[in-house]
Amino acid sequence: MMKSKILAVCIFSSFLLIHCNSTIIKKPTVYMVGDSTVKNGQGDGTGGLWGWGDFIGQFLDSTKVKIENHALGGTSSRTFQDLGLWDSVRRELNKGDYVLIQFGHNDDGPINDDFRARGTIKGIGDESEEIDNILTGKHETVHSYGWYIRKVVTDAKAKGAIPIVLSPIPRNKWVDGKVALNNTTYGLWAKQVAMEEKVAFIDLNTQMAVRMETLGESKVTGTYFYERDHTHTTARGAVLASEIITDELKKTTNTLQDYILEDPRILLPKKRNLFLVGDSTMADNGDENAVGWGVPFPVHFDTTRITIHNKARGGRSSRTFAYEGLWDSILKQLEPNDFVLLQFGHNDAGNIDKAKYRGSLPGIGDEVQEVMRPDGSTETVHTFGWYMKKFIRDTKTKNAIPIVLSLTVRNEWPDDKVEQRKDSYVKWSREAALAENAIYLDISDRLATKYQDLGKNMVKSFFPKDHTHTGIEGAAFNAKVIAESLKQCKDYVLRDYIFIQE
Known part of the structure; x- marks a missing residue:
């Protein structure tokens, strides 16, 4: 009995010893300090912009090393330290940690305004300038870019951490097919400091420029950078920079290379979906004289982050879209946080119980009408608003986001005013959206106002076939107006994915 107790105590003591020893083992941390090209905003991809520090962790073995991205957009090597951001990192540093350092994009600004x-003195020397900071009201001694980089390096070394200096990521600026480099300014100065301090240097500026030139400007713009922003990368651009950094780290004698994965599995942010649900005024009808606005609509979106599915179908009303199972097929594809644009009305005024069988009852109430179809089956027909409310509710049950649009206007000008159905389908669309607490946009009114400004003759060219369907020119005009309307609504998450093409 005594031997059993002794054995149990020994086993328990061994477990405690092993457990305690395991807690003593601390994974090294890779800290990143820099500007928005290292971490954009909150690092959540707002506006589709990412820093390379948000993805480099996917290239490293997270079971052996931790990642902490402390970069802050808008900072220079000077303001990152003046704001106390470097001190907060320095205090946490332990022997064996790593610090990736990249500044330069904001150091070229005014020293005092x-x-x-946030500007710094050019170069790596010891010259300084005394200022009374207009912005902060404080007296300040401003140093050179190299002085600030050197301070981060020496502070890190003093804590036993391993600093790695990087030249700033290149901007998406091209001259005669070549990417503009900063190898005579901040890229050079970063390299000089690294050499003087005998620490690893990664020439991210040159190496990424080489990769960009291999791809070509037309491939880089729109995939790795946006046309609207030549400084901040897309997710793919951030991954490209991270890949270059880790490839360059493998060439150094720095021990961080021991934590680089041989075959990293890179996960890009999941794309959201936008479903277009409506009739021929939205659909791809395969007819150059009857082009729905949904056809050119994607040109106004960041399709690297959102996929647009044009599910509109010519000749359909809210009723037939549901009756034919078209709506159910979309529901099966909907995922949380997807978007659904709903727009009907042009065909809902058709026959309820005769050929085409596509008319819906007026209003948004619960009235019904039983209709005998040609095949002998009975269909329960509801109001226009009933169908719209069903689409809204169904979308919400999928945790997706419904947005109701009033129908497009026709090329009809009673009393020299653009025709609108304000007392019927426009009104009922708004009421259905209001009843179900859904987003609503009065596209009819916006288009009517634009058409009125253009005048009859110009608008006539938009409608080569009839008074309802636009050609490609009219479809492009309508698509832009709708995209602008969505973009102007600050409360809509969808606006983040829209950029208006001129």
């Missing part, structure tokens, strides 16, 4: 006051 009332806007940002």
